[in-house]
Amino acid sequence: MIRRSARTALATAACGAVLAGGLAACGTVQQLNAADKxxxxxxxxxxxxxxSAKLSVDATPAQIExxxxxxxxxxxxxxxxxxxxxxxSVAFSADKPLKEIRPSKAAGSGSGAAPAADPSVAASYTxxxxxxxxxxxxxxxxxxxxxxxxxAGFAKLVGENAAEVEGLAxxxxxxxxxxxxxxxVSFDTKALGSTGGTGGTGGAGGAATPKPSLDPKAAENLNASLKDILTHDLSFEDKGKQDGKDRITVTAPARKLTEDLLKAVEPLAKDVPSLAKLPKAGPSKVPDRPLALDLYLDGGALSAVTFDLAQLEEKAGPGTPLPLxxxxxxxxxxxxxxxxxxxxxTEDISGLLGELASAGGGAGGAGGAGGAGGPAAPLTDAQIKELTRDGAMNEEQVRLYNAMGLGYQDIKDLADLKS
Incomplete structure (x- = not known):
């Protein structure tokens, strides 16, 4: 339950933050002081x-229990x-303002690359x-x-015997x-792609796979719809100072907001195939009541976002908060x-991936497994092209997952989640 709540809260907090950001162009809401801040x-x-950003549960062990x-x-x-x-924690840095960074495409590949794939951007995950x-x-x-x-440190954290897990190394x-x-240790990420054989995501001949593109008019309509949703669904309340920072509470009817957003993106499904997989109505698990998150501003800049997981659990009373x-x-x-x-x-990396696949039993899926305890069958050019088509994964990621023992269907399921 707590892991499910955490996943839902992550999505809620992230969506709330992104949606609030769209208010910059919303003239009606700009008239409100809290929304303007x-x-x-x-x-x-x-x-x-x-x-940089740091995600944590802002509670003591006793509160979590x-x-x-x-x-x-x-x-x-x-x-x-x-x-x-x-x-x-995640962090990004570059030699120019981050807003000027544009995602780049790898040469000969039609798959999208994450911002960190740009050599001018350095990234850290801890x-x-x-x-x-x-x-x-x-x-x-x-x-x-x-x-x-x-x-060993990870084993201690979860209450396991550190000496036993150290033997895995x-x-x-x-x-x-x-x-x-x-x-x-260090390694060249491009070397991962070379372990699979082919050099491109385009299948035979290495032709690049075009990324989905939006019709300019459709994008304009989406922008107008989002502004309207933000104006009518979100409310802002300035709660004054807390620990020297401005605290502003953003509230929205969870089910209505979800359904309004789904309706807004539905017309784009013809241009972006992955959007066709979205539900037509808000999932029943989305609470049919208002949810709130708190934004903390320090000197006018966003300092933190908090979301109480207890809002997602009807059984949780007022005295049992669990803020993310x-x-x-x-x-x-x-x-x-x-x-x-x-x-x-490269051979060291391949050896490690083989060990992981063998230890994990090789979840081959529809792509074919090499038997219990063995690696998955290598992906074909056509399968790689399909898995990278929507840009949720690039070729290096696909080959890495395959080397770790995931078959075509397993990787496709992961790509669908990322979409």
Whole structure:
């Protein structure tokens, strides 16, 4: 239950933040002071050369246990402590304002690339545990990726025997084993694509697959619809100062907002195939009542967003809050390549992926599995073309998943979720 609530809350908080950002062009709502503050706060995004965000549960272990008891799902002490301690941070930096960065396409590939794929943008992803100790770190700087993990630390976090899991690193090449013990390794992300054989997503001949494009008139109509929805569905209330920051509460009727947004994007399904998979009406799991999230502004810039998961659980009473928090940083230190990283060869990466596929049992799916405990069957050019068609994944990601033991259907399911 708590994991389901967390997933729903993440989507709600993210959508609320993005939707509020659209108010910059909404003249009617601009007349309201609270909405005006929010509008200007979102205008600051992208002005700087760096940006960071940190996601965490803003509650003590005791509060998390109480929430579980109130909602009928017992959360043991170790799990509550782990959930209270863990956080996920992301950071991006560039040598120019981030709003000037445009996603680039890899040469010879029709699949979309994430902003971090641009060599001029450095990115960092960090999962931390108790005391801020890093459990997993990934960085991408100058077209090269860096990684390290703390397998023993992760085991301790979830209440497992660290000595037992450390044995998983034995038998791996020295560099890979050390990477699971906290030492940095590096590798060229382009090398992942070369392990699969073909060089493009276009199938035979390497022809590029065109990305879906919107009719300009359809995009204009969508923009007008979103402005109308934001004007009528969202309400803003200035709650004054809290800890030196402006607190503004954004409230919206969850079911109505969901249905209005679905209606707004429905006409685009003919141009963007993945949108055809969206439901025609709001899912029954979306609460038919108002939901609220709090925005905190520091010096006019967005400092944090909080959303109380208890709003999603009817059994949770007023005394059992469980706030999810996203803290934002502006003009943060630039992401740097770690010193002393050991470079991995392509064969080392292939060996690791083979070990993972073997250990995981090889979920082959419709693409075909190589048998219990074996890797999935290699993807064909046509399958790769299909999986990268909508831009939810690029070729490197598809080949990585396939090498880890996922078959065509498994990867397709992941792509559908990302869409």
């Amino acid at each position: 929010v509008s200007k706060a979102f205008e600051t995004f992208g002005n700087g050369k760096s940006f 109480a929430f579980g008891a109130a909602t009928g799902e017992e959360i043991d002490k170790d799990s509550a402590a782990a959930l209270a301690a863990v956080s996920l 999962l931390t545990g108790k005391g801020g100790a890093p459990l997993l770190e990934l960085r991408q700087v100058g077209g090269k990726a860096y990684a390290r993990g703390d397998l 034995e038998g791996l090449p020295t560099a890979l084993g050390n990477a699971l013990k906290g030492q940095w 928090r996203i803290a934002f940083g502006h003009d943060t230190p630039a992401v740097q390549a770690p010193a002393g990283a050991t470079e991995l060869a």
